[in-house]
Amino acid sequence: MRSVRARAALGATVVVALALAVAGIAVLLVLRANLTDQAGLQAEVAAREVAGQLALDVPYDELEMGDEEDHPVQVTDEDGRVVAVSKDLEAISGTGTDRVAPVVQPSAEGDRHGGEDRDDDDDEDRESGSADPARREVSTDEPDFTNGTATVDGDRADYRFASVEATNSAGLTLTVHAGSPLAAEQRAVASVRGAMLTGLPVVLLVVAGVTWLVTRRALRPVEGIRREMAAITASEDLSRRVPEPGSHDEIARLARTTNETLTALEASVDRQRRFVADASHELRSPIASLRTQLEVGAAHPGLLDVPGAVADTVRLQALAADLLLLARLDAGERPGTGRLDLGALVHEEVSQRTGDRIPVTVSAAEGGGFEVTGSRTQLARVIGNLLDNAERHARSAVAVAVRAEGGDVVVEVTDDGDGVPGAERERIFERFVRLDDARTRDEGGAGLGLAIARDVAVRHGGRLTVTDTGDRGARFALWLPDAR
Template identity: 35%
Template sequence: MAERGGMSVRARTTLAAAAVVGVVLVLAVALGLRYLSASLTGEAQAMAEARALAVADQLERGGHLLTVVDLDDPEELVQVVDAQDTEVGASASGRGLPVLTSLGADRISVREADGSARSYVLATATMADDAEAADLRGGTVVVGRALDSTQQVQVGATIALVAGAAALLALVTGTTWWLVGRALRPVERMREQADAISHRQLDLRLPTPAGDDEVARLARTLNAMLDRLDSSARAQRRFVSDASHELRTPLSVIRQNAELVLAYPDRVDTAELSRGTVAEVERMRELVDGLLVLARSDEQRLRPGRTPVDLDDLLLAEASRLRAAGRVRVDISGVGAVQVPGDPALLARAVRNLADNAARHATGLVTLRCAEVDGWGVLDVDDDGAGVPEPERARIFDRFVRLDEARARDTGGSGLGLAIVREVAQAHGGDVRVCESLTGGARFRLRLPLG
């Protein structure tokens, strides 16, 4: 699942998840350590304040520094200052230090004898002016509480939090890698199968995972697309085969006529052969024209204009042509004035195809009608022939479909006329359908929008 020249989706997703979780964990650890430091320092500060008040109270009542505090306690620093900011007593940790009340700080660092530094948090308490010891009246007791234990707790907490965050980050990264890989495994199988599909194997389909998630819906959508492509390719191959077959017949007749003239120039009726050749050439021309119309439709180039076209004029012209042929009677009593926007040549071809189809299958009567119905121009072409069986009414508009193969070939039908009618109708935003005629045969109804 790797992109060309880059990381795979799995790697990028895992990296993004790890980055987001990593940032959150860093912030959480930093805030946690800051809160812990503030909490431990505050606790030491509170202990120092309580101790300073206790020492000041005992000194006020006449206690001596030697009995009030443990002078050698390394965790505690005590300094007693009189009202003139002169040191009058100190514990072992506070000896040799400057007067702490003059520093104005709540935390100091003291260099020990071994060269190490020890940090203290300071608190003060002021003694009353009526203290028993005169030199302590109005003086100040400064108590410092060592932060060694606090720092040790902070180091341990830092190690624990960093280790926990690293473990959690590794767990999230590994879980994301596994979950994304599992989620993309069906996609990889689909890719491998798609890689095996070619124009010669369009019957293959992608594996569809169970469920109704995005991957399953994608697989079903792609398989539906392959179904359409397979159907289109089959239709294209059938179209090429049928077109080749249809073109072969008139070409064979033309060649046969030419060979007869060359072989027996004095014994053949050249006029009769010429008429037959012209008929086959005309048949082939109409077939090629039909193929070109369908090819333009397949390439989405069948875009009709918006020229006003009178459907009644097209029907009347076809009625005159059919009457001139003399094979069927034509009823035009139902022809009304109808005008639609479109391509005059394409619509004329569609109407001619419907009229020729009706004349080909009629026993003796073709009925033409057109009218405006609910915003549509409706054109009906009826015949009194055998009609179209209901199961065949959808298939009859496919290319090269003939319900009566022998009769259609004999009468010049190519099997493209109704397919062209459907393409022209759809290109104009309309449709065409077949149903039973009132005269017992088939009725082909062409609907086109009026506006």
């Protein structure tokens, strides 16, 4: 099942089916329990009516048992023998004994407590009201309830039986089992269950259909996004954008994020194209110059400008190295994890610059503990590029200072040149960008030094900024996290 709509509809249908099944079972159980309790209450009332008559010594054959069909009654003595049953009761179960034929009791004949004379005395006591009331009682305890069956006048049915105890004047404890039919409970439960079973498929079909329609409507913008993305892929036109729905839901956020991604991708591709074009342009000039010199040397060996050819070759080598480093940085090359002293690295780089036009002054304590984490080669390249830039623009002074500030190690390179205009202070860090006064390729670079320096600084968790010195000239500051 590869369709999201189908999976959503199926999932919603299964969840609703389970919920309805659980709810239906709960309703049936509660309904059955309530109706069963109601039948038990009716059975208890019938049992207590008969028990009250027994407590008043009403003879067994004169007991009024109400509607025998609705409330079958069975009376047993302390030994479990049946002493009375309701009329037309043919069979019974669930009361402890299934006998329905009464057994003649001696107490009923007047022989259990002294024969006829005692019976006569009891009759007199009843007539005079002098019998001991403590010996006549109906149990007030909660009756025992059981389920069983009874056959009355040939009709067998299920009943809820209540058992109530009664004690007569002779001290004989009798148990009355009275039943109430469960037919109403069974019909009600069957009716509700049938309605549920009939309505459940209809409800599930409605849920599945509604879920299918709602999901299709909700996913319609996604299909539009997919089609547009497919068209962009086929046309390779990154200027196109996917449609953004007017809603403020997840799909609208997806469309906006997709367009933002397309914008970033378009900018990256444009940057790569400009990079390739600028690199080709920068490479063409020294290659053309070198070719011309070699062709002249081949035709006229005495006119070969060997120093110029060497200079062009060196320039090509430096440019190729810059392009290679930028390619590695763009590919996500991570800096090293080694620790190095930035002050010592600055002293080392300055000491190797013996052919500079302007001497460089350094203010950084030897072994000053300016430790940072990263690639020694890349950071040396940054310092070298900053020094090259300062040498190119300075009039008479270039200075380097190393200090610790706010958890960072800062390297400042200053010169006394013309400085950098405020509007150009970010643009000079773009690739192949040179200000107008540095456009000559003989003295200026290819416009990659500062771009490489900032990329390396950012990948080391730092930053590279440029400000003026307050008088004239420029101050480049490299900020790197202190390794300590």
